[in-house]
Amino acid sequence: MKAYPKVSKICCIGAGYVGGPTCTVIASKCTDITVTIVDINESRIAQWNSDSLPIFEPGLEEIVKSRRGQNLFFSTDILKAVKEADLIFISVNTPTKNFGVGKGRAADLKHIEACARLIADHSTSSKIVVEKSTVPVRAAESLSRILKANTKPGVTYQVLSNPEFLAEGTAICDLLNPDRVLIGGEDTEEGQLAIAALSSVYEVWVPKERIITTNTWSSELSKLTANAFLAQRISSINAISAVCEATGADVSEVARAIGMDTRLGPKFLQSSVGFGGSCFQKDLLNLVYISECLNLPEVAEYWQQVLNMNEFQKSRFAKRIVETMFNTITNKKITLLGFAFKKNTGDTRESPAIYIAKYLLEEGAVLQIYDPKVDSKQVFADLSGTLSVNLSEVVTVSKNPYDAAVGSHAIVVCTEWDEFTSLDYERMYSRMLKPAFVFDGRKILNHKKLIDIGFHVETIGCKLNNIDQSKYLFSCGEGTPRRTQEHRMRFAKLENIFLTSLHWDNIDELPEACLTVQEIVNTGLTLHGSELLFQSADKILILNELSVLHSDCLRKSNSKSTVYFSEKQEIYTARAQSRKF
């Protein structure tokens, strides 16, 4: 068998989340190959050539900087790179079609086709064309037909399928140490030679036994199947999380127990607010569409259910936020921690945070959003379009989580960033209105500790023992400080005093209590009682350093709910802004 000439020049069309990292790693491992990554998006290429790369991926920047200008180039001169290359990766986006036949389900292959026509029109030498993008089964065949129908004399093409399995956030590790590299090609001598040529590129750093070869269609279908199985696992554990919440079981315990079965394994069993990202939904929709086209409605329905479960999970979580906050979040500030679809990436495509944010905004909430890698421009772009609210009035993007917590009623964790586990939640709590809530959509926080601080905590897949940790002192008559000491209650930790009547016996020591609290800490003191009591209390409490808030338990007007806490909280909020002694 003849050997294919050694690959010495690679062109990658599409400088996105796949093309950029993949070909950067190839350039770093195969320093004798010149790798040029091209894109029609000029600003993206300019960013790749700058100090601020267009995507965040741990470890990527170092490798780009070490190879850029050596054997790694980013360019908008697509024609030149295509002409010079022996091997061309097509890594363009293949989004879900939003028009015409297959709208909302089929993959839109217009970018792939544009690449094929461009290669056919401008190539003056033979090429191996590699489908890196995720495509429907038999897409390589269409690619091949376009190329061959436009072939110039003396130019030949071999089309390979080489799907990418990297996950964002761990892309560099995945590329350096892949579980497998899959290459599909034609079952002809030329096809096998092309497979061998691409394989030789990977063999520089990937053990040969991890490079598997197959026919093109199996390769294409394996990619869709891998994503479908991964998404199915998440939807399966999320379905169980709903059962756990209804029964008192804990989904983390269930995941641990089943994950130790070597047949199941522990990965992808993290129950969450739902999966996001640019591929799971798109690829599942594609699989559903292909199954329908093949007249396999049962198969289509089966995979559709994985997506339905994901929608259910997101909406269940969003509804729970509103229900727990006394069924109304109108004008309530809510802090969203995380906006990316997972940690260690700035990518927000199909992020569950977008769904949650839109839901809360539609319910009238005011959002204060913090994500370490997503900027405000991206947040506003993602939230624009569908809502009936003026976004700039109801959404702020903060530069740190503590600012995002000021005046907020609730924290909602949407992304599992490591830094969220080590925040100073006492500090967050002190900046929030009470009762203060945490909704942990990623199950990453120390829930017991949060409850001890005073938060009401809700999470996915288990019921938490939320007991009201607030301490109430009923009346504050003569001898109260002494008696609180006898009962080992620290006066300075006092946050609530309930005044039962205006009689001097009940309020005698109130000024001293307030002075003590003011001197030592404090985040504020709430007095509970009737309006009448407060009119008198106003006259005896004039403190510069301490906010004393009123909670008028008797007033029922203006109440949207008969729930005591709801009413208390509304009045508390209103007073908090207007009354300071």
Ligand SMILES: NC(=O)C1=CN([C@@H]2O[C@H](COP(=O)(O)OP(=O)(O)OC[C@H]3O[C@@H](n4cnc5c(N)ncnc54)[C@H](O)[C@@H]3O)[C@@H](O)[C@H]2O)C=CC1
């Ligand atoms: N994002 C991910 O983690 C993974 C994505 N994939 C698949 O890889 C493909 C690419 O995905 P991403 O890199 O995330 O997309 P992306 O949207 O980040 O990047 C695609 C790039 O292709 C460029 N492009 C489109 N048409 C072009 C043309 N005719 N000429 C030159 N450039 C063109 C776009 O300007 C864009 O910069 C998709 O099929 C996706 O399903 C596969 C594995 C992982």
Ligand SMILES: O=C(O)[C@H]1O[C@H](OP(=O)(O)OP(=O)(O)OC[C@H]2O[C@@H](n3ccc(=O)[nH]c3=O)[C@H](O)[C@@H]2O)[C@H](O)[C@@H](O)[C@@H]1O
């Ligand atoms: O084709 C693709 O685009 C890629 O899709 C996924 O990678 P990615 O979407 O980048 O990230 P994942 O780690 O798979 O996470 C996807 C979503 O599922 C969520 N997830 C993941 C794991 C888990 O246990 N629970 C869970 O909710 C994540 O938070 C995230 O929202 C696959 O993992 C990659 O193998 C594949 O190459």
